[in-house]
Amino acid sequence: MTQATATPAVTGREHWTRKGDVNLFLWEKPAADGKGANGTILFVHGSSMASQPTFDLHVPGRPHSSVMDWFAHRGFNTWCVDMEGYGRSDKKRDLYFDIANGADDLAAASDYIMKKSGAKQFMVYGISSGALRAAMFAERHPERVSRLALDAFVWTGKGSPTLEERAKKLDQWKSMKRRPIDRAFVHSIFNRDHPGCAEERVIEAFADAILALDDSVPTGTYLDMCANLPVVDPAKIKAATIIMRGQFDGIASVEDLIEFFNRLPNPDKQFAVMAGISHASFQQINYMTVYDILHAFFTQPEPIYRG
Numbered sequence: 001m002t003q004a005t006a007t008p009a010v011t012g013r014e015h016w017t018r019k020g021d022v023n024l025f026l027w028e029k030p031a032a033d034g035k036g037a038n039g040t041i042l043f044v045h046g047s048s049m050a051s052q053p054t055f056d057l058h059v060p061g062r063p064h065s066s067v068m069d070w071f072a073h074r075g076f077n078t079w080c081v082d083m084e085g086y087g088r089s090d091k092k093r094d095l096y097f098d099i100a101n102g103a104d105d106l107a108a109a110s111d112y113i114m115k116k117s118g119a120k121q122f123m124v125y126g127i128s129s130g131a132l133r134a135a136m137f138a139e140r141h142p143e144r145v146s147r148l149a150l151d152a153f154v155w156t157g158k159g160s161p162t163l164e165e166r167a168k169k170l171d172q173w174k175s176m177k178r179r180p181i182d183r184a185f186v187h188s189i190f191n192r193d194h195p196g197c198a199e200e201r202v203i204e205a206f207a208d209a210i211l212a213l214d215d216s217v218p219t220g221t222y223l224d225m226c227a228n229l230p231v232v233d234p235a236k237i238k239a240a241t242i243i244m245r246g247q248f249d250g251i252a253s254v255e256d257l258i259e260f261f262n263r264l265p266n267p268d269k270q271f272a273v274m275a276g277i278s279h280a281s282f283q284q285i286n287y288m289t290v291y292d293i294l295h296a297f298f299t300q301p302e303p304i305y306r307g
Contacts, residue, residue, distance in 0.1 A: 008032075010072040012056065017112035019104060025088035026109055027052055029068040029078045038075035038299060039146070040119040043068065044106065044137075046128035046152070047221040048181055048189070050087025051080035053209035054127070054282065059202050067282050070291055076298070077117065081109040083133070085178075085218040096177050096220030099231050102133035103140060110137075110144050121146040123298045124239075127281065128152040128251060129221035135232040142238040149294055151244040152251050152279050155260040157229040159253030162192065162279075167226040174223065178216040183207045193278040194248035199285060206283050234260045240268035242297045244290070246277035268303060 015026040030036065043055040055078075059065040068078040082089040083105045085097035095101065106124075113119055124145050126134030131153040138145040157163045173179070186207035190198045224231055243261050245254065261271050272293045274281065281290040 010069045012068075015112065015116070017108055019084065019108035022084050022093065023090045024084065024105055024108055025082045026112065027056065027068075027080050029056065029066075029072045031075050031077050032073045033075060036075060036077035040077045040079065040113065040117065040122050041071055041298065042106070042110065042113070042122045042124050043078065043080040044102075044124065044126035044130035044134045045080065045083065045086070046130045047225075048185070048217050049206075049210040050082045050089075050213045052082075052087070053206060053213070054280075055080045057202075057206060057209055057283070059205045062199075062202060064288070064291070065202075067287075067291060071295070071298075074295065076123075077119070079109070079113055081105060083218075085220075087213045094177065095218075096223060097218035098220035098228075099129060099132045099136060099224045101220065102129070103136035106133060106137040107141060110141070114144075123147040123149070125149040125151065125294060126153075128279065129225060132221070132224070132231060135237060138239050138241075139232055139236045145239040147298055148237065148239040148241045149244060149297060150241065151281050151290075152246065152249055153243060153257065153260075154225065154252035155230050155232070155234070155256050157225065157252070158256050160251055160256070162250040163225055165192075166222060170223075170226050173219045173226065176219055179219050179222070180216045181210070181214065183211065186210055189280055190278065190283075193246075193250045197246075197248060197276060197278040197284050197286075198280070202283050206280075234263035235265060237264055238266060240266055240297075240300075242270040242272060242293075244272050244274060244281070244293060246274050246279060246281060246284075248276075248278040251279060267306075270297060 013028040045051045064070045131150040276286045
């Protein structure tokens with residue numbers, strides 16, 4: 001990319017809301033034009049990191065590294081939230097913080113955003129266990145989700161090499177409500193499927209941002225993904241949906257995802273394979289491909305004729 005593609009930074013805003021007596025941290029990057037005519041995106045993070053490292057990561061010399069900035073410059077209001085147990089949100093309750101608890105967090109976060117901004121519906125993007133949280137949220141609150149993007153998603157877990165390996169530690173996950181993370185663990189996210197899909201400097205910046213907020217993360221999503229799948233029913237998801245699958249991602253088999261896709265009732269649905277990408281899409285070398293796919297889906301006109 002040339003210097004001509006550079007754009008000024010978007011100013012972020014810190015927000016807090018409550019889920020009962022639990023404090024949840026939200027981060028907003030509003031549309032750069034002040035209008036937000038393209039709508040509101042709610043980004044949902046995965047099992048092993050909070051929201052800002054995933055969606056608002058800044059790496060010197062890497063243009064458009066923050067997906068929130070990129071979409072804000074294209075007329076979207078963008079939000080993310082730290083799930084309970086992660087980042088700046090409360091970690092005080094003695095829970096596993098499973099996928100259902102994350103869907104509760106999204107309900108509380110969306111309540112706040114609607115009241116604060118006037119948004120009536122959201123385009124929701126979730127990655128990995130965040131995709132499961134997003135899908136469950138869409139099941140429970142179909143009136144709030146206009147478009148749903150499920151990246152690095154898994155449905156039943158059948159044929160997943162990543163979950164097959166992870167399940168070998170099921171007793172360990174059951175024995176602890178939080179699991180430690182460190183720099184080596186962050187590197188393992190990028191090395192387990194197909195090393196070389198991400199630049200070393202990006203992995204290091206990602207690790208810096210993750211570890212600045214957490215040295216351990218909840219175990220609940222790992223338990224759900226190893227022992228309790230499926231946790232969502234595609235027949236109950238009414239929103240227009242895109243399944244985004246990294247070419248090398250081991251979290252789910254193509255067959256598992258295609259079966260989920262076939263059962264989605266809304267005919268406005270897409271299945272995208274992202275070349276040269278493993279698991280953490282926005283931190284990959286081919287991250288602009290991910291942005292382009294997501295932007296096309298989020299700006300697609302609603303069908304006029306539905307038959």
